[in-house]
Amino acid sequence: MCCEAFLPVLAVSISTFSLIMKKLLFLLFFVLFSYDRMGAQTPVVAETAEQKAERMAWFAQAKLGIFIHWGIYAVRGVSESWSFHNNYLPYDEYMAQCAGFTAERYDPKAWVDLIEESGARYTVLTTKHHDGLALWNTKAGTLSTVKNTPAARDVLTPFVEEVRRRPNLRLGLYYSLLDWSHPDYPNFTRTRSRYALKDEPERWERFRRFNFAQLEELSRAYRPDLWWFDGDWEQTAEAWGSADIVRLLRKYAPSTVINSRIQGHGDYATPEQGVPVVRPKDKYWELCMTMNDSWGYQHNDTNYKTPQMLLRTYVDCLSNGGNLLLDIAPKADGTLPEEQVEILRTFGRWNKKHAEAVYATRAGIPAEHFQGYSTLNAAGDVLYLYLPYRPNGAIEVKGLLNKVHRVWVVGNGAMLRYKVHNKNYWNDLPGNLYIDVPDSVLDENITVVAVLLDGPCRLYRGEGKVITSN
Ligand code: GLC
Numbered sequence: 139m140c141c142e143a144f145l146p147v148l149a150v151s152i153s154t155f156s157l158i159m160k161k162l163l164f165l166l167f168f169v170l171f172s173y174d175r176m177g178a179q180t181p182v183v184a185e186t187a188e189q190k191a192e193r194m195a196w197f198a199q200a201k202l203g204i205f206i207h208w209g210i211y212a213v214r215g216v217s218e219s220w221s222f223h224n225n226y227l228p229y230d231e232y233m234a235q236c237a238g239f240t241a242e243r244y245d246p247k248a249w250v251d252l253i254e255e256s257g258a259r260y261t262v263l264t265t266k267h268h269d270g271l272a273l274w275n276t277k278a279g280t281l282s283t284v285k286n287t288p289a290a291r292d293v294l295t296p297f298v299e300e301v302r303r304r305p306n307l308r309l310g311l312y313y314s315l316l317d318w319s320h321p322d323y324p325n326f327t328r329t330r331s332r333y334a335l336k337d338e339p340e341r342w343e344r345f346r347r348f349n350f351a352q353l354e355e356l357s358r359a360y361r362p363d364l365w366w367f368d369g370d371w372e373q374t375a376e377a378w379g380s381a382d383i384v385r386l387l388r389k390y391a392p393s394t395v396i397n398s399r400i401q402g403h404g405d406y407a408t409p410e411q412g413v414p415v416v417r418p419k420d421k422y423w424e425l426c427m428t429m430n431d432s433w434g435y436q437h438n439d440t441n442y443k444t445p446q447m448l449l450r451t452y453v454d455c456l457s458n459g460g461n462l463l464l465d466i467a468p469k470a471d472g473t474l475p476e477e478q479v480e481i482l483r484t485f486g487r488w489n490k491k492h493a494e495a496v497y498a499t500r501a502g503i504p505a506e507h508f509q510g511y512s513t514l515n516a517a518g519d520v521l522y523l524y525l526p527y528r529p530n531g532a533i534e535v536k537g538l539l540n541k542v543h544r545v546w547v548v549g550n551g552a553m554l555r556y557k558v559h560n561k562n563y564w565n566d567l568p569g570n571l572y573i574d575v576p577d578s579v580l581d582e583n584i585t586v587v588a589v590l591l592d593g594p595c596r597l598y599r600g601e602g603k604v605i606t607s608n
Contacts, residue, residue: 200259205465212435213238219268241289244472250300256482257489262310270319278351310364357390367399375401424461435467445484457511459501491549495522518594525585532572537598540591548586
């Protein structure tokens with residue numbers, strides 16, 4: 139009896155309970171759904187380490203990229219954008235260079251032929267430097283080679299089309315996030331700014347919309363394999379909207395690779411000019427470097443590094459598992475300076491001959507083992523030694539635990555004589571490997587010696603031992 143009296147009460151509380159549960163579930167779904175839409179709780183691009191490795195695979199094997207800084211700064215031969223920002227010349231005079239940008243001898247096929255010949259596997263062109271002048275027919279902004287220069291045309295598209303005709307070449311687009319010419323961008327010159335971002339948030343929002351619009355134009359038209367951002371240091375990731383930029387770029391090119399200059403949202407590190415001394419911690423990195431001291435064409439800058447020095451830096455990058463992005467600087471008429479052509483040709487000759495010791499390699503052995511540059515093949519059983527000099531006697535490898543099967547000169551075929559000294563039966567130290575490299579096999583730039591091992595390279599990393607028997 140007494141239980142029956144409670145039944146209606148129980149029924150009411152069950153239905154209230156289920157109502158509450160339904161509401162809770164709805165709330166839960168709402169929260170999850172809206173979080174997802176805002177992307178606040180999800181990483182920008184969710185991918186495993188394996189997925190990233192797959193996306194980065196071409197980049198890791200590309201080794202050489204050619205950077206191209208082309209803009210109105212080539213007309214007078216002043217530093218790209220920085221010359222007005224640093225007040226070396228007035229802004230109006232800087233922009234007056236527009237009148238000299240003719241591109242009348244611009245031959246994108248010749249550029250790309252040469253880039254391909256150099257052995258580069260990617261190329262990165264400045265679509266817009268910090269001065270804001272777009273090389274394409276932007277609808278989002280007012281400054282472009284189409285509207286403001288006698289070239290009066292889009293000079294980016296023909297380049298992209300030419301690159302896309304080459305199956306071995308990937309396309310990279312350089313884009314300066316900051317734009318010192320834009321009326322809604324806060325910074326102008328080193329001594330003058332337009333406004334403080336915090337004071338005029340709606341003005342900054344206008345600039346952001348402009349940046350997104352340009353990035354969308356470029357994405358839609360070209361779907362690049364790589365984005366090379368620059369100028370990120372002036373604002374935070376939140377201000378730029380870095381995460382949203384990455385989402386936008388991936389929408390058009392899902393596996394695109396993005397450099398680090400986007401405030402923490404990139405895929406690889408970009409040391410500039412300074413060759414890393416110790417091996418960079420980032421798995422993926424690229425050293426960008428000029429051939430003389432300038433990114434853009436400057437007729438006064440004749441301070442070229444020799445092809446040999448540049449090749450040496452390239453091999454240094456290979457040996458530490460990185461890429462070299464080597465810059466060329468076309469003139470305002472579109473032609474390339476002779477010195478730069480010669481450097482690219484030297485790279486071409488060397489890369490072609492030594493291809494096996496370039497593209498499929500990874501970082502080599504520590505310098506304690508070989509006083510020079512080295513890499514390993516993918517399986518780890520071929521050790522490549524790079525000799526940018528003429529050896530004075532046999533070259534030496536220390537602490538190699540493997541048995542050596544054979545040693546030859548890459549791109550030349552000659553087998554080399556080798557011998558292990560200091561290997562004693564009473565300890566497990568591996569002894570020293572000596573390889574004779576006669577003058578007759580030397581390359582005119584950098585000789586590469588390949589050492590075939592009995593298995594993946596193993597190294598003795600100890601301090602040596604005292605004798606226990608003799
Ligand atoms: C720098 C400079 C720029 C150049 C770039 C290339 O960040 O701002 O002028 O284009 O490096 O790496």
